[in-house]
Amino acid sequence: AQKITQTQPGMFVQEKEAVTLDCTYDTSDPSYGLFWYKQPSSGEMIFLIYQGSYDQQNATEGRYSLNFQKARKSANLVISASQLGDSAMYFCAMREGLTGANNLFFGTGTRLTVIP
Amino acid sequence: GAVVSQHPSRVICKSGTSVKIECRSLDFQATTMFWYRQFPKKSLMLMATSNEGSKATYEQGVEKDKFLINHASLTLSTLTVTSAHPEDSSFYICSARDVGLAGGLIDEQFFGPGTRLTVL
Numbered sequence: 270a271q272k273i274t275q276t277q278p279g280m281f282v283q284e285k286e287a288v289t290l291d292c293t294y295d296t297s298d299p300s301y302g303l304f305w306y307k308q309p310s311s312g313e314m315i316f317l318i319y320q321g322s323y324d325q326q327n328a329t330e331g332r333y334s335l336n337f338q339k340a341r342k343s344a345n346l347v348i349s350a351s352q353l354g355d356s357a358m359y360f361c362a363m364r365e366g367l368t369g370a371n372n373l374f375f376g377t378g379t380r381l382t383v384i385p
Numbered sequence: 386g387a388v389v390s391q392h393p394s395r396v397i398c399k400s401g402t403s404v405k406i407e408c409r410s411l412d413f414q415a416t417t418m419f420w421y422r423q424f425p426k427k428s429l430m431l432m433a434t435s436n437e438g439s440k441a442t443y444e445q446g447v448e449k450d451k452f453l454i455n456h457a458s459l460t461l462s463t464l465t466v467t468s469a470h471p472e473d474s475s476f477y478i479c480s481a482r483d484v485g486l487a488g489g490l491i492d493e494q495f496f497g498p499g500t501r502l503t504v505l
Contacts, residue, residue: 306496312476314429314496360428364494370482372419373494375428 292361
């Protein structure tokens with residue numbers, strides 16, 4: 270079974286609007302971390318936001334927030350006030366366990382296009 | 386802090402040659418480094434986990450004799466694609482585990498900028 274599922278291959282959003290990128294995960298480990306990365310055309314993976322499985326509150330980082338619904342095993346990324354520079358691929362990822370010793374499992378990504 | 390570099394950023398080689406890709410943690414010591422491969426418009430797939438001073442752990446389906454990984458120091462891991470063929474053309478990304486706080490998160494992984502390999 271896929272550990273990370275991103276069902277939206279592509280999304281469009283109007284500049285200055287908010288957009289939600291979906292991510293669901295599957296794990297039996299009670300301890301895990303969820304990540305979102307942005308990958309522009311240059312290829313680098315840019316860390317956006319992190320949510321630990323035991324975190325009580327949804328993570329926020331500037332215009333990024335993570336809508337963490339543990340019972341539904343979803344970790345959607347919300348980008349507020351979209352900017353043209355937000356156009357990129359976005360990957361949701363999960364690490365089982367709470368240390369960096371374990372690798373990340375990535376979803377298939379969502380290509381976000383911000384329309385002026 | 387928490388900067389990871391990769392060299393080269395782009396390489397084109399002839400079929401049958403070997404290519405070495407370096408992954409360096411510039412401002413922290415990385416006991417563990419991970420090597421990922423990404424095909425065009427696809428996700429990142431873990432190839433192997435590299436621990437300093439020991440043999441790498443390869444994922445199922447990854448040929449260890451073809452993708453040689455050496456993690457000789459706490460700041461450097463290398464991936465050598467031996468006898469490269471066109472099907473090895475891909476984007477290779479490393480990440481390094483920082484057990485400190487250099488990046489603001491405790492015990493996190495940080496990605497290099499990637500190496501695009503094209504085998505003719």
